[in-house]
Amino acid sequence: MTTATMTSRGTATADRAPRPAGRRRSAVNRRSIPLTIAMLAALAYFLLPLFWLLVASTKSTQDLFTTFGLWLSDSPQLLTNIWATLTHDDGVFVRWLVNTLIYAVASSLGAALLAAAAGYGFAKFRFRGDRAAFNLVLGAVMVPTTALAIPTYLLFAKVELVNTPWAIILPSLVSPFGLYLMRIYAQDAVPDSVIEAARIDGAGELQIFFRIAMRLLAPGLVTVVLFTLVATWNNYFLPLIMLNDPRLYPITVGLASWASQAVGGGSGANSDMLALVVTGSMLSIVPLVVAFLLLQRYWQSGLATGGVKQ
Amino acid sequence: MTATTAAPYEVSQRARSTRRRPVRHRAAGPLFVAPFLVLFVLLFLAPLAYAAYLSLFQHRLIGGTTFVGLDNYVTAVSDPLLIRGVLRVATFLVIQVPVMLLLALLFALALDSGLLRLARVVRLGIFVPYAVPSVVAALMWGYLYGPDYGPFAQLSKAFGLAMPRFLTDGWMLGSLANIVTWEWVGYNMIILYVALRAIPHDLYEAAAMDGAGAWRIAWSVKLPALRPALLLTMVFSVIGSFQLFNEPNLLQRIAPDVIDSAYTANLYAYSLAFTSQQVNYAAAVSFLLGIVIVIVSYALLLTANRRRSS
Numbered sequence: 372m373t374t375a376t377m378t379s380r381g382t383a384t385a386d387r388a389p390r391p392a393g394r395r396r397s398a399v400n401r402r403s404i405p406l407t408i409a410m411l412a413a414l415a416y417f418l419l420p421l422f423w424l425l426v427a428s429t430k431s432t433q434d435l436f437t438t439f440g441l442w443l444s445d446s447p448q449l450l451t452n453i454w455a456t457l458t459h460d461d462g463v464f465v466r467w468l469v470n471t472l473i474y475a476v477a478s479s480l481g482a483a484l485l486a487a488a489a490g491y492g493f494a495k496f497r498f499r500g501d502r503a504a505f506n507l508v509l510g511a512v513m514v515p516t517t518a519l520a521i522p523t524y525l526l527f528a529k530v531e532l533v534n535t536p537w538a539i540i541l542p543s544l545v546s547p548f549g550l551y552l553m554r555i556y557a558q559d560a561v562p563d564s565v566i567e568a569a570r571i572d573g574a575g576e577l578q579i580f581f582r583i584a585m586r587l588l589a590p591g592l593v594t595v596v597l598f599t600l601v602a603t604w605n606n607y608f609l610p611l612i613m614l615n616d617p618r619l620y621p622i623t624v625g626l627a628s629w630a631s632q633a634v635g636g637g638s639g640a641n642s643d644m645l646a647l648v649v650t651g652s653m654l655s656i657v658p659l660v661v662a663f664l665l666l667q668r669y670w671q672s673g674l675a676t677g678g679v680k681q
Numbered sequence: 682m683t684a685t686t687a688a689p690y691e692v693s694q695r696a697r698s699t700r701r702r703p704v705r706h707r708a709a710g711p712l713f714v715a716p717f718l719v720l721f722v723l724l725f726l727a728p729l730a731y732a733a734y735l736s737l738f739q740h741r742l743i744g745g746t747t748f749v750g751l752d753n754y755v756t757a758v759s760d761p762l763l764i765r766g767v768l769r770v771a772t773f774l775v776i777q778v779p780v781m782l783l784l785a786l787l788f789a790l791a792l793d794s795g796l797l798r799l800a801r802v803v804r805l806g807i808f809v810p811y812a813v814p815s816v817v818a819a820l821m822w823g824y825l826y827g828p829d830y831g832p833f834a835q836l837s838k839a840f841g842l843a844m845p846r847f848l849t850d851g852w853m854l855g856s857l858a859n860i861v862t863w864e865w866v867g868y869n870m871i872i873l874y875v876a877l878r879a880i881p882h883d884l885y886e887a888a889a890m891d892g893a894g895a896w897r898i899a900w901s902v903k904l905p906a907l908r909p910a911l912l913l914t915m916v917f918s919v920i921g922s923f924q925l926f927n928e929p930n931l932l933q934r935i936a937p938d939v940i941d942s943a944y945t946a947n948l949y950a951y952s953l954a955f956t957s958q959q960v961n962y963a964a965a966v967s968f969l970l971g972i973v974i975v976i977v978s979y980a981l982l983l984t985a986n987r988r989r990s991s
Binding site: 413414417427439486496515521524612 | 821
């Protein structure tokens with residue numbers, strides 16, 4: 372915990388490193404064409420499946436099997452596919468999207484708030500057992516979520532939480548990694564002097580936390596929100612075991628159930644499901660990709676906090 | 682963690698400066714930490730304890746549930762299906778994790794070198810798969826791997842080459858490794874990249890003054906500075922590999938003969954609990970899996986720390 376200014380610096384350097392102008396000019400001259408070509412080739416590998424997905428979502432199920440996978444068919448029908456995906460089975464896909472949104476937003480906001488309060492508590496107060504409690508939580512990062520999920524399911528089945536939205540939201544509220552980030556962040560971002568000054572002015576501890584500390588913690592909070600959001604949005608194992616009712620599914624479990632229908636029901640090209648699976652997959656990744664492109668400064672600074680400090 | 686437990690070493694301080702630290706916020710630290718810790722106990726420790734408890738019992742059709750002590754564990758450590766699954770995951774881990782981290786490291790060093798054109802585009806493009814749910818990633822690659830209709834098969838047919846057989850027994854582990862690598866290289870790259878940006882540039886200048894070239898600087902200055910970040914990515918990757926579930930679960934639908942219900946340890950635990958209803962044995966298996974992960978992660982951390990201190 373030595374790099375005291377890392378959090379703020381990580382943000383600035385990640386995107387536009389403030390370097391002397393002279394150096395930047397010399398850097399331009401040093402640009403390497405072979406290295407650039409090698410990296411663009413690597414980039415092609417990472418974008419290839421996404422390009423395929425985009426192309427494939429313009430095809431009918433028939434064309435998915437008969438035309439070349441990496442190019443458009445003679446009769447692109449993106450809008451038809453999107454309409455078919457959104458209206459199939461009384462619009463269950465839209466329901467899955469809404470479910471995913473609810474689960475992800477509730478989990479990430481709740482997790483961030485809990486992590487912020489606890490991180491602030493651990494960073495700015497000393498009390499008996501604080502170190503032991505923090506280390507216990509930190510050790511929990513190592514407990515695999517999937518190994519935890521089965522006992523959680525059994526426990527939730529006992530208290531009849533299985534097959535409710537709570538079965539997805541509650542386990543996502545506890546984010547040990549979020550606590551770790553927020554504690555480090557609170558250490559630097561909320562100066563002791565500010566807290567002291569507020570106390571002298573007669574502010575209560577809760578008032579200090581909600582009106583002053585939360586504002587200073589905002590960038591760290593955004594990071595925790597973003598990472599919990601992605602984790603919940605992409606979660607498959609937990610909802611798979613917790614939910615039986617298709618109307619409660621998030622998009623991941625819904626798509627997987629469509630995919631198994633596309634494979635199982637109807638022999639290959641005869642089933643229309645595959646085009647729906649493909650178009651649904653495409654639609655499901657758009658929100659997150661857009662969120663990441665828009666908020667890149669935040670997630671990069673968040674990773675800086677977690678990755679650099681040990 | 683009750684309100685009465687005042688901080689031991691703050692007491693003397695408080696006695697000296699009662700005005701700066703009024704008694705009023707004595708309980709504030711535990712108060713901020715409490716909501717997180719309560720949920721942590723309920724949703725983390727309680728399921729673990731419950732799994733430990735369940736794993737000590739056995740349910741038989743005749744005779745009901747009986748206490749069997751460590752019988753389930755004895756069965757588990759000599760269960761050929763579980764051993765096969767763990768060994769398969771270990772093989773996967775030993776090959777996939779180094780390849781993925783090496784790629785992430787190379788990309789991060791290339792991005793940090795300043796020798797690259799379009800660095801920003803490359804960085805975002807490699808990171809984008811992280812925002813794609815593993816369900817969608819497995820569906821996309823599953824289709825790309827297709828033996829008749831996948832673009833790789835189509836291309837090799839067009840050029841009269843031997844057909845790649847991605848979904849056969851010999852290739853499957855590699856095909857899964859490719860999907861996981863595709864998903865996580867960018868995430869790891871960003872952690873390493875941000876850690877690289879945080880290295881003070883005076884160090885490079887000092888090394889250059891001593892006559893070190895670009896490669897020498899990368900090897901002797903950048904790599905040692907990346908240690909904590911590399912360790913972090915390594916531990917997370919090891920935890921992730923042991924939990925391998927989503928990708929094989931999805932590919933199982935298109936290659937049911939290759940991926941059986943015990944293909945990975947986690948798939949095995951899942952099918953024990955939800956297909957064959959062996960809840961007690963499933964609890965023992967997932968508990969055991971958790972223990973293996975914690976041991977391997979700790980061993981990794983300890984070796985790394987010992988090497989650093991020696």
